[in-house]
Amino acid sequence: MNDDYGNFVKQFKRKTGIDLLLYKEAQMKRRLTSLRDKRGYTSFSSYFEDFQKNSSLFYELLDRMTINVSEFYRNRKRWEILEKKVLTHLMKGQTRLKVWSAACSTGEEPYTLAMILQKHLPARQIEIVATDIDRNALKRAEMGVYPESALKELPAEMKKKHFTYEDNQMYKISDNIKKCVTFKQHNLLADQYEKKCDLIVCRNVLIYFTEPAKKYVYHRFNESLKREGVFFVGSTEQIFSPDQYNFEFFDTFFYKKVI
Ligand SMILES: C[S@@+](CC[C@H](N)C(=O)[O-])C[C@H]1O[C@@H](n2cnc3c(N)ncnc32)[C@H](O)[C@@H]1O
Structure with a gap:
């Protein structure tokens, strides 16, 4: 350097x-x-x-x-697995879920989670903590207004149910979805981690980190999860040898905490 x-x-x-x-x-x-x-x-x-x-x-x-690029239902097939397989696993024996959407950017990811979870649980039983290092991105997330392009992967019935058309091709997300999500500023490489999470979603940020920084984050996420909790990564971010972080393969891009 x-x-x-x-x-x-x-x-x-x-x-x-x-x-x-x-x-x-x-x-x-x-x-x-x-x-x-x-x-x-x-x-x-x-x-x-x-x-x-x-x-x-x-x-x-x-x-x-x-780099704040994001969209609703990014890599849609993975969200289908989340709904069908991961939620079934997480909801065995419990009816409340704590989810952490880390590096959530402008909110598309935590709101996607809220829309999916609300199909299966009442809003009061869903707690989604959504964090990012970038305060400006979080401000936009809290506003919840998106261009049509951010919604292109979203199933039509969800768009109809949870968005209202504003003007200039912009859509506003409903208060019913918003109330499940709390936004906070958080640096994954410096700040305290959340505790007792059932699910952690952290996608498309670890690719920018060095290997030691990634390892640090994997260990901390493992500690943040409850036993049997699940960690969901981005579609270029599979973990090699997840056992070294006390994770096991659950499905493609999903890892389950074993200890
Ligand atoms: C490409 S976006 C990913 C958004 C979303 N997770 C997705 O996959 O659509 C990457 C986000 O990581 C955030 N970020 C970068 N470094 C970070 C750090 N050290 N701690 C927390 N967030 C960070 C950026 O501010 C940005 O919003």
């Missing part, structure tokens, strides 16, 4: 608490350098100096760093 980027990483950590060293370096550096160049800076030190004075420059970089 060159000194300019290395110093920037240290300053960025002091300013935000986010340790860029825990993200894959080549990818992260490429993304941040291309934005820096686009804004006309030739070094990270001059770029950093300016975002001390110009918060929009800073938030733009934060936005580039986090």
Whole structure:
């Protein structure tokens, strides 16, 4: 790592608490350098100096760093397995569920969970904690208003039941779904983890982390789950040798806590 980027990483950590060293370096550096160049800076030190004075420059970089892409029912087949197989397993002998949607971005994932769970449980028996490092994404999640493109995988009957059309091709999610979800800011690489979860959904963020950072997260998630609880990962994020984290294979992209 060159000194300019290395110093920037240290300053960025002091300013935000986010340790860029825990993200894959080549990818992260490429993304941040291309934005820096686009804004006309030739070094990270001059770029950093300016975002001390110009918060929009800073938030733009934060936005580039986090990558908030999401959609309802992303990889639909997996959600079908979640509904048919995982929920049946989790609801054996209990009628309340605590779910953690970690790195939830703008809310499409926790709201998808709420829509599915409400088919099987009354809203008061569903607790979904949805977290992300990015406060701006969480603000949008709390608003619950989405462009049509975010809903393209959503089954038509669910769209009809849980959304109202606003205008400009935007759709608002119902209060009945919203009330199952609590949003909180949380850094997976620095903050305390949730406890006693039945299900943890964490998709499409671990791909950006280094191997040691991923291992840290797998161990912490295992501790956050109840025994027999399930961990649901993204479709490029299968865990090799899940037993080293006390998980066992449950279905493709789903792992069950064994200890
Ligand atoms: C591509 S989105 C994934 C959204 C959703 N889980 C999905 O699969 O559709 C990645 C999210 O991870 C969040 N993120 C990145 N680093 C994080 C960290 N250290 N702790 C928590 N969230 C993080 C970003 O802010 C972003 O919203």
